[in-house]
Amino acid sequence: MPSRTVLINDTTLRDGEQTAGVAFTLDEKIAIARALDEAGVPEQEIGIPAMGEEEREGIRAVAALGLKGRLMVWCRMHDADLKAALSCGVGFVNLSMPVSDIHITKKLKRSRAWALAEIGRMVRRARDHGLEVSVGGEDSSRADTDFLVAAATAAQAAGARRFRFADTLGVLDPFQTRACIERLRRATDLEIEIHAHDDLGLANANSLAAVLGGATHVNTTVNGLGERAGNAPLEEVVVSLKHLYHIDSGVRTQSLGIISDLVERASNRPVAVNKSIVGAAVFTHEAGIHVDGLLRDRATYQTFDPAEVGREHRIVLGKHSGTAAVKLAYERLGIACDDAAAHLVLPRVRSLATRAKRPPTADELRAFLEAAASVAASAAASAAATTLATA
């Protein structure tokens, strides 16, 4: 794929905070916004002005930090929301309009014609106030495609710079996502942002597919926070863009682990140990064949160098270990262990890992080796006795 620019718009402070039960303090918001900015995240959606004065104060405080990146706030396609946004000192507003029939008719009790007219009216109003505008197409994935194009066209005609394609319920697959974005790409000159949800575990894949289809921006959240199953995780999108398509999003990957830890604490949402890129165990290896391969050449079992995200490989002993890992464990303790001894130790490691569900401690390893040595000595003694008896 040719080299091109894809910009991250991180919405940890908006959709991320919409995760049920998550609420950031002002200090946490500031720390997260700063950390993302320092990591090179070029855009952040930092809140919802219509929520009230406290939320607006938080938005103003983040806006006053003088961050390098562009800041955006989220509004309904609503005069009162725009008015609230105007008092926040943020120059970029996402005006959201549901575009699926079920949302337009059942939720808003309006018509498609009303929705198109409101997009035109509200975008022009925001532009008149000097704001840059993105139109958020809520539930884009369930919208009639011709109407989706009409909504984006109306947004462009009124002066918006971006259309956000929201897979609000996370119901698309990557093939459908790419096709929808290609259709939009052909129909408008707007920036196109993908906003994917992970209900079917496809948020990152769908975001990448959107990029292949022509999306210019990707909405992400740290650790994949967000409504229900969450949004496309920042760390997954950034590392995937880099490794699959050689697209440098400008985000420093070495910062991803630290930012993940920060957001894990602030959100009080533990990150699963096997969470890709940032989980505590994703660079930990136990299986004998893998460890043996890694020790010979890391490329055998390494997707990417963990140092890229500020981490390193860890080798642990367990039920699936082989003798190469056993010998390495003793080497690290400064104890000699040859092949024969490693073969005798291995069943003890397997047994302990199964019973205790953890790797052996250094003391246990020493005890295993002593036991193995005494088994070997008595085997040698009985072999010698047999030899003498048969001589």
Ligand SMILES: CC(=O)SCCNC(=O)CCNC(=O)[C@H](O)C(C)(C)COP(=O)(O)OP(=O)(O)OC[C@H]1O[C@@H](n2cnc3c(N)ncnc32)[C@H](O)[C@@H]1OP(=O)(O)O
């Ligand atoms: C898919 C998404 O993530 S969209 C973002 C969702 N985020 C949030 O809802 C979090 C913040 N929300 C809030 O603080 C509140 O819901 C507020 C301040 C926005 C609104 O609060 P309330 O006025 O009490 O309304 P309430 O939340 O009960 O209902 C939502 C209202 O917005 C209307 N609405 C929903 N989406 C839109 C839209 N895009 N444009 C215009 N109106 C909309 C609904 O029809 C409903 O209208 P009604 O009050 O006339 O019946």
Ligand SMILES: O=C(O)CCC(=O)C(=O)O
């Ligand atoms: O309308 C938008 O800006 C997107 C809102 C959103 O978070 C979603 O649809 O999931």
